[in-house]
Amino acid sequence: MLNNYLAFNLTNIYAACLCRLSVKQIMETRKIEILVKLKRRSIFRKYFLITFVSFLILGCNKRNEAAKTTQLPIAPPVDRFKELKIIDVHNHDASDNKYLSSFSLWNKYSINKVVLFGDVSEPPAIITDEIAWQAYKAYPNKFYPFFSGFNLHDSTCLNSIKNQLEKGYFGLGEVVANSTNSPVVSKVAWKGFHAMDGYLPEIYKLIAKYKAPILLHIDPVDEYQIKLLDSALTVNPQTNIILGHANAYSDPKALENLLIKHKNFYYDFFAGFNAYNPERKYNLIDFVEIANKYPDQFLISSDSGYGITYEQAYSAIHQFLNLISSDEIVAKIASGNFERLMDARKNAIK
Numbered sequence: 001m002l003n004n005y006l007a008f009n010l011t012n013i014y015a016a017c018l019c020r021l022s023v024k025q026i027m028e029t030r031k032i033e034i035l036v037k038l039k040r041r042s043i044f045r046k047y048f049l050i051t052f053v054s055f056l057i058l059g060c061n062k063r064n065e066a067a068k069t070t071q072l073p074i075a076p077p078v079d080r081f082k083e084l085k086i087i088d089v090h091n092h093d094a095s096d097n098k099y100l101s102s103f104s105l106w107n108k109y110s111i112n113k114v115v116l117f118g119d120v121s122e123p124p125a126i127i128t129d130e131i132a133w134q135a136y137k138a139y140p141n142k143f144y145p146f147f148s149g150f151n152l153h154d155s156t157c158l159n160s161i162k163n164q165l166e167k168g169y170f171g172l173g174e175v176v177a178n179s180t181n182s183p184v185v186s187k188v189a190w191k192g193f194h195a196m197d198g199y200l201p202e203i204y205k206l207i208a209k210y211k212a213p214i215l216l217h218i219d220p221v222d223e224y225q226i227k228l229l230d231s232a233l234t235v236n237p238q239t240n241i242i243l244g245h246a247n248a249y250s251d252p253k254a255l256e257n258l259l260i261k262h263k264n265f266y267y268d269f270f271a272g273f274n275a276y277n278p279e280r281k282y283n284l285i286d287f288v289e290i291a292n293k294y295p296d297q298f299l300i301s302s303d304s305g306y307g308i309t310y311e312q313a314y315s316a317i318h319q320f321l322n323l324i325s326s327d328e329i330v331a332k333i334a335s336g337n338f339e340r341l342m343d344a345r346k347n348a349i350k
C-alpha cells in the first residue's frame with residue numbers, strides 16, 4: 001500500500017516536470033483518471049461475475065437435462081417385491097438364444113415367468129418360434145412360448161396357426177398389425193397395415209376357440225389405428241387382444257375408451273420406456289391413475305429392454321409397481337391378470 005502511494009506521487013512529480021504543470025494540478029488529474037479506471041474495473045468485474053455465474057447455471061441445467069435422459073441411475077430391486085412373482089409378458093429373448101444368459105437378471109428382479117418369442121412377423125421368426133418352444137421344453141415352469149412366424153396376408157397362415165396351437169404354444173406374438181415409425185419393425189416382410197388387415201379377422205376367430213391371446217404391435221397408436229383395433233375387439237369379444245408396449249409414445253389416456261369398452265382388451269405396459277427412454281413425454285407416475293382404474297386389464301413387460309438397457313427395463317417394472325399403493329392391484333398387474341389368461345388357455349388345450 002505504502003509502495004503504491006510513493007510510486008503514485010513520484011510518477012506525478014515526473015509528469016509535472018514533463019508537462020510543466022503544477023504538482024497539485026497533476027495530482028488532481030491523476031486522481032480522476034484512477035477513479036475512472038477503478039470504476040471501469042468494477043464494471044468489468046461485475047460483468048465477469050454475471051457471465052461466470054450464468055455459465056455455471058447453464059452448465060448445471062445442461063447436466064441436469066443429460067441426467068434426465070441418459071444417465072438415470074438403475075434403481076435396485078424393491079424389497080417390497082422380494083416375494084412377488086412377476087410375469088414379463090413381452091420378451092424377445094428367443095432371438096439368438098439370448099434367454100440362456102438372462103436367468104440371473106430375472107432372479108434379481110423376481111421375474112418368475114417370461115412370455116418368450118423372438119423375431120416378429122418375418123421368415124426368421126419361424127426359427128425363433130422353434131427356439132422359444134425348445135426353451136419351454138427345457139424350462140416348462142419358466143416360459144410361455146408364443147409364435148409369430150406366419151404371413152398374415154397368406155391364407156395358409158390359418159393352417160399353420162392351428163398347428164402351432166395344437167402343438168401347445170400359449171399365444172401369438174409379437175404380431176405386427178402395423179408399423180410405420182419403428183426403424184426395425186416397419187421393415188418386416190409379413191407386417192400388416194392395421195388390426196383388421198389380411199387374414200387377421202379370421203385369425204381372431206380361430207384363436208378364440210383355443211383361448212390363445214394375441215400380442216399385437218401397432219405403431220403409431222393414432223386415431224385410425226385405434227378405430228380398427230376397436231373394430232377387431234368389437235367383432236371378436238371372445239378373443240383376448242394385448243396391445244404391445246401400449247404406453248410407448250402414447251398419452252396415458254389415449255386408450256382409455258378401449259379399456260372401458262372391451263374387457264378382452266389388455267394393456268401391455270413397457271415400464272422401461274417411461275422411466276428411461278429419452279423420447280418419453282410422460283413419466284411412470286403419469287400412468288398410475290389409468291392402471292389403478294383398470295387393474296384387471298394391465299400387464300407388465302420388459303420388451304427385452306428395447307431402446308434402453310435390459311436391466312433398466314426390469315428396474316422400471318419395480319419402480320412402476322412401487323408407485324401403486326394397493327398390494328392387491330400390484331399382484332394383478334404383476335402376474336394375476338396374465339395367469340388368468342393362461343389358465344383359460346390351458347383349459348382349452350385339455
Ligand SMILES: [Zn+2]
Pocket residue numbers: 090092174244303
Ligand atoms: Zn417387442
